[in-house]
């Protein structure tokens with residue numbers, strides 16, 4: 651797809667992968683709007699990369715409606731919605747103190763919010779000549795990481811949702827992309843950062859994503875996620891055991 655002059659909204663655009671997407675996509679000539687909860691980091695990224703920002707906690711219905719209203723008023727349409735905001739929590743279920751809200755929050759941010767936002771923005775996306783939705787899942791959508799049981803489940807769910815919506819939206823000409831990042835060097839990676847884990851630099855990972863968008867590659871398994879996809883098909887137990895052993 652063409653990126654020049656496209657209006658692109660990135661949730662979680664004030665840090666990590668989302669902020670790097672803002673930088674690289676604006677270099678392609680797109681008009682970028684980032685969102686997130688932290689006004690200070692939003693303003694910092696917006697100033698640094700010359701992009702717009704709208705504060706939004708994706709788990710809050712009122713914030714979602716406000717985001718929709720602001721995008722509609724300021725731009726009149728949306729070309730690309732990038733559902734990137736996400737969190738990862740490590741849990742040992744038998745040992746940790748885990749509350750209902752811990753579990754709900756992770757599922758809400760990673761799955762319910764991208765789905766409800768996509769639904770809400772459909773009318774604005776339909777005003778675009780080449781609309782697209784991006785779901786950022788993970789290589790862990792192919793095989794779960796036992797240390798992050800909820801997170802892995804949310805990403806597998808989004809992998810299925812992306813495939814289903816890609817099929818459903820064909821008639822509306824809305825492209826559905828899925829980015830499956832490998833372990834990538836951002837704050838989220840502090841959950842599994844050890845000397846033995848090779849993290850992909852965020853600029854290289856996002857460059858693969860941008861290339862994938864431009865070539866209409868709908869399932870973008872970046873870096874090591876490509877190998878995870880293949881091995882998960884031919885030797886799923888082997889890969890699962892590797893992950894389980896590495897992160898005891």
Ligand SMILES: NC(=O)c1ccc[n+]([C@@H]2O[C@H](COP(=O)([O-])OP(=O)(O)OC[C@H]3O[C@@H](n4cnc5c(N)ncnc54)[C@H](OP(=O)(O)O)[C@@H]3O)[C@@H](O)[C@H]2O)c1
Nearest residue numbers: 662665666667686687688707708735736788833834836838
């Ligand atoms: N890094 C990796 O190794 C890796 C691997 C595979 C997949 N991913 C996926 O890539 C995406 C981005 O991750 P990252 O590595 O860039 O993480 P990150 O550096 O921790 O950034 C997370 C972003 O999400 C936003 N966010 C969190 N909760 C939010 C909420 N309730 N409402 C709105 N925004 C919220 C944060 O902004 P605020 O705190 O200001 O809200 C921040 O901008 C996630 O979906 C993650 O699951 C990452």
